[in-house]
Amino acid sequence: MSEQKITEEDVRHVAKLSRLRLNDDEIHHFTEQLEAVLGYISKLNELDVEGVEPMAHAMDMSNVLREDIEVDGISTKDALKNAPASDDAYFEVPKVLGEGSGA
Amino acid sequence: MDITKTTLSEVREAVTGKEVSAVEMTQAYLDRIAKYDGKINAYRETYDERALERAKLVDEGKIEGPLAGVPIAIKDLMCTEYGKTCCSSKMLAKFEAFYNSTAVKRLEDAGAIVLGKTNMDEFAMGSSTETCAFGATKNPWDTDYVPGGSSGGAAAAMAADFCAGSLGSDTGGSIRQPASLCGVTGLKPTYGRVSRWGLVAFASSLDQIGPFGHSVKDCATLLKYMGGHDELDSTSANIAIPEDLDDVDTKPKKLRIGIAKQYMSDEANDPAVASALVKAIEIYKAAGAEIVEVDLPHTEYGIPVYYIVATAEASSNLARYDGVHYGHRTQTPDDLVDLYARSRAEGFGDEVKRRIMLGTYALSSGYYDAYYNRSLKVRRLISNDFKTAFESCDAILCPTTTGPAFKLGEKKDDPLSMYLNDIYTVTANLAGIPGISMPAGTAEVDGKQMPIGMQLLGPAFEETSLLRIARIYEAATDYNLERPKM
Numbered sequence: 147m148s149e150q151k152i153t154e155e156d157v158r159h160v161a162k163l164s165r166l167r168l169n170d171d172e173i174h175h176f177t178e179q180l181e182a183v184l185g186y187i188s189k190l191n192e193l194d195v196e197g198v199e200p201m202a203h204a205m206d207m208s209n210v211l212r213e214d215i216e217v218d219g220i221s222t223k224d225a226l227k228n229a230p231a232s233d234d235a236y237f238e239v240p241k242v243l244g245e246g247s248g249a
Numbered sequence: 250m251d252i253t254k255t256t257l258s259e260v261r262e263a264v265t266g267k268e269v270s271a272v273e274m275t276q277a278y279l280d281r282i283a284k285y286d287g288k289i290n291a292y293r294e295t296y297d298e299r300a301l302e303r304a305k306l307v308d309e310g311k312i313e314g315p316l317a318g319v320p321i322a323i324k325d326l327m328c329t330e331y332g333k334t335c336c337s338s339k340m341l342a343k344f345e346a347f348y349n350s351t352a353v354k355r356l357e358d359a360g361a362i363v364l365g366k367t368n369m370d371e372f373a374m375g376s377s378t379e380t381c382a383f384g385a386t387k388n389p390w391d392t393d394y395v396p397g398g399s400s401g402g403a404a405a406a407m408a409a410d411f412c413a414g415s416l417g418s419d420t421g422g423s424i425r426q427p428a429s430l431c432g433v434t435g436l437k438p439t440y441g442r443v444s445r446w447g448l449v450a451f452a453s454s455l456d457q458i459g460p461f462g463h464s465v466k467d468c469a470t471l472l473k474y475m476g477g478h479d480e481l482d483s484t485s486a487n488i489a490i491p492e493d494l495d496d497v498d499t500k501p502k503k504l505r506i507g508i509a510k511q512y513m514s515d516e517a518n519d520p521a522v523a524s525a526l527v528k529a530i531e532i533y534k535a536a537g538a539e540i541v542e543v544d545l546p547h548t549e550y551g552i553p554v555y556y557i558v559a560t561a562e563a564s565s566n567l568a569r570y571d572g573v574h575y576g577h578r579t580q581t582p583d584d585l586v587d588l589y590a591r592s593r594a595e596g597f598g599d600e601v602k603r604r605i606m607l608g609t610y611a612l613s614s615g616y617y618d619a620y621y622n623r624s625l626k627v628r629r630l631i632s633n634d635f636k637t638a639f640e641s642c643d644a645i646l647c648p649t650t651t652g653p654a655f656k657l658g659e660k661k662d663d664p665l666s667m668y669l670n671d672i673y674t675v676t677a678n679l680a681g682i683p684g685i686s687m688p689a690g691t692a693e694v695d696g697k698q699m700p701i702g703m704q705l706l707g708p709a710f711e712e713t714s715l716l717r718i719a720r721i722y723e724a725a726t727d728y729n730l731e732r733p734k735m
Contacts, residue, residue, distance in 0.1 A: 157606065164564065164609045165571065166602055167590035179603060180610070182665045187553040190623055193630070200625030201632055203454045203484075204440040204681025204709075210483040224347040228575035237574060242585035 152181040252277050253732060257319060257413040257467035264307070264318035271307035271318030275300050275362055278320045282364070282411045285735050290386045291396075291406040293325050295365030296332055303362045316474060317360030322412040324403050325366040326373055327353050327458070328447040336449050337381035338371045340576045340596030350447025351482065352416060352458045352475040359474040364412055367402030371598045372567065373420055373451045375399050376670040378427070379661050380600040387657065388431060390699055390733040394654040397427030397670075400461070404431040407461040408733055414471050415461045420452050421555050422649075422674025424459045425686035429649035429702025432688045434729055435461045436468040436716075437674075439709045440681035441486030443472070444479030452562040453484070455555075455678040464729055465720045468685065469495040472712065491713050497720040504718065506533045507543035507642030512673060519652030521692030522701050529646055529689065529703055532725045543638035543645060547630045548676060552668055554631065555675040557611045557624035563601075564608030570596060603664060632680040639708040644718045646705055648673050649686040653699035673704060683707050685719050688728035700731075 157177045161168045168176070222235050231238035250269045252260070263269045279297050286292055300320065307318040328334045328346035335341045349357070357363065370380040378386040378401025386401045388394040389409040396405040400417025404427035407415050417424040419437035428435025436459045443458040450456060460471035473494045479485040493499070508530065515523055530540060572578035572592025579595055582588035597605070611620035638645060650670060660667045677684040689703035703722070707715030723729055 156610075160606045160610045160613065162590075163613060164602075164605045165568075165586070165589040165593050166597070166605065167587070167594040168602070172602075176603060176606060179664050180607060183556065183607060183668070184610070186665055186668075187557060187620070190550060190553050190627055193547075193550065193627060195623055195626035195630070198626040198629050200622055201629035202625055204632070204679070205484065205486065207484070210480075212480070220347075225574075227347055228344050230572065230575070230578035239573060240582055240588065242582065242588055 152177055152184060250274075250277075252281065253410045255413065256463045257470060258464065260319055260413040261316065271304035271362070272301060274318055275304040275320050275364070278364055278412060285409060286411060288387065288392055289389055289405055289409055290384050291367055291402045291409060291411055292322065292365045293335065293337065293368050293383060293402065294332055296363060299331055300362050300364050307360060307362070312360050314358065314360030316356060316470075318362060319360065319413050320362045320364045321356060322364050322367045322403060322406045322415040323353055324369050324400050324417045326369060326418050326449050327416065328449070329353055329363070332366060334366070334449065336372045337369045337383060338596065338598070338601070339382040340570050342382065342577070344575060346447070348447060351444035351479045353447070355475045356471065367400070367406050367415060369402055370399035371601050372449070372563070373399040373418055373423055374563070374600045374604050376422070376426060376667050377660065378402060379657065380598055382598060385657060388654050389735065390432065390654070391697055393656055394694070394699065395430065395657055397430035397654065399423040401427045403461055404428050404433055404435065407431065407433040407463065409735060410732065414467055416458060416471070417461055418448060418456055418458050419678065420455045420559060421678050422671040424461065425649050425674050425684055425702070425704060426670060428461055428686040430654040430700065432700030432728070432731060432733070433461050433463060434465060434468050434685065434687050435459065436472060436685045437677060437683060438472055438476060438712060439486070439683045440678070441484055442683070442710065442712065443476045444482040444485045446479055446481040450566040452559040453566060454562060455559055457678070465685070465687065465716055465723050466495060466497045469497050469716045486710070488710055494713050494716070497716045499717055501643065501714050501717040503643045503714075504533070504536065504538040505541050505642040506530070506538045506718075507541050507638055507645040509543050509545045509548070509638070509645060509647065511545050511548040512647035517651050518648055519692050519701070521690065522648045522650075522652060525689040525701060525703055526646065526648065529722055532722055533646070536721050541642045543642055545634045545638060545676070547627060547634050550627050551631060551676040551679060552672055554624045554627045554679060555671065556607065556668055557620050558628060558679070560604045560608030561611050561621050562608070564605045564612065567601065567605055572596070600664070628679045631676050635676070635680045635682055635706070644705045644707045644715055646703070649702035649704040653692040653694050653701050677706055682709050683712050683715055685715060687719055687723055688731065689726070690728055
């Protein structure tokens with residue numbers, strides 16, 4: 147973990163990865179704040195963690211399988227209940243594919 | 250019956266004994282909410298009509314159970330098939346779930362009456378209940394101060410007697426910290442003790458539902474009826490809730506209280522907090538406890554580890570909010586990526602954006618090992634510290650927070666300062682162990698007396714012992730009976 151300075155370019159890149167459209171003021175604001183937080187987090191460099199087993203979860207996890215029997219799933223009506231837009235049995239989305247699409 | 254002087258246990262007895270009807274009891278709480286919540290903003294919405302209908306069924310004997318007629322409040326992070334589940338976010342402002350979270354369902358099956366959903370920090374991200382899209386919650390002891398967070402609405406509702414019990418969720422201290430700042434009792438159970446089915450995920454390996462109450466017994470009662478294995482949650486522990494969990498007046502089998510020097514810093518803690526801990530040690534000594542010194546050497550790394558682990562998990566969990574299937578959708582997007590990016594930027598508040606970016610940064614190429622993997626290794630060291638400590642003690646006594654509530658707005662633009670609020674609480678989440686915060690008196694803030702709390706941490710799945718040890722302190726002090734002037 148380096149203690150490198152966080153630049154606005156770094157934050158723009160992370161915002162892009164995070165799918166967040168931020169304006170210049172927000173980028174500036176978040177750059178200062180993330181730098182302060184990541185600077186504090188660099189405290190972890192003080193520790194020697196060589197050979198320590200990472201712990202992703204507090205409990206021993208195992209796959210849980212249910213019986214292979216047919217059960218009712220979510221109804222179409224329920225699935226569409228909170229859709230921003232829907233048409234009959236389908237989610238409706240704006241036209242997003244085409245020339246200049248970022249998709 | 251004066252509900253402002255009651256506990257959940259007393260409400261149960263009053264309704265069961267027909268001293269008061271369930272309808273009268275429910276109406277009394279709803280009236281109090283209507284009268285005072287305008288200045289507290291503890292509730293995001295109430296379900297008056299549904300609550301009164303259920304209360305009527307209780308009076309008619311059509312709803313029975315150990316909690317029949319007990320009015321409770323639930324954090325706006327738990328799905329219900331009635332009302333909205335917004336997580337205090339513009340992103341989910343119109344979201345209506347079509348199923349009940351297991352914890353809420355079990356309490357309703359036991360007869361409890363849900364009065365409404367309480368306010369919270371957006372997606373449970375915050376320590377002050379100020380990051381809400383629909384306005385901050387105020388501390389009932391003084392409305393210039395925060396109630397703590399992220400379950401600040403649930404804690405404030407409890408302190409203001411807007412319910413007989415409430416549910417919050419604790420990812421890094423979000424039950425214990427607001428309990429401390431609002432002068433109520435809050436319990437974070439062992440990870441896996443209460444099903445997370447229907448709890449909107451923030452950080453899946455840390456989130457845990459738990460109760461608020463005016464007493465240790467009330468928290469025990471709520472845990473007893475909502476906890477236990479749930480096949481709908483693969484992280485739910487297949488361990489039964491002990492039948493005697495709410496028998497908190499029984500003397501614990503062993504009473505060794507651990508004190509860690511890492512929690513007892515005179516520089517970090519308000520003098521009132523330090524003094525409360527000294528008094529608590531004396532109370533436990535008088536009860537026959539052996540006071541044991543324990544070492545938790547990695548405590549100071551809890552916050553850095555927490556803010557990497559929690560934000561990494563949050564960045565993944567919150568990726569589902571893209572404006573396509575549900576949640577806020579931007580108008581007239583240019584293309585698909587613009588649909589995602591603008592919907593998310595418009596729907597999320599600053600704290601959520603900050604945490605998503607922090608988590609994305611920690612997980613991104615080139616930084617994964619340096620941040621995320623290293624944090625997981627330190628998490629192991631923290632967990633091992635507790636395991637070693639609990640070989641020589643049955644509970645660890647420590648502060649919940651360094652001091653009393655701070656003023657609204659005081660730390661809102663200083664995330665690091667806000668994050669440091671959780672210094673005494675996050676390690677329990679990282680290790681998955683239970684913790685309880687209890688009222689421990691008051692501290693002077695600008696000439697006023699504000700509540701402070703005290704915390705006990707216990708080994709995983711040893712809630713029965715933890716609650717009995719907590720009850721010894723409560724019985725000797727009665728701080729839990731104090732209420733704010735409304």
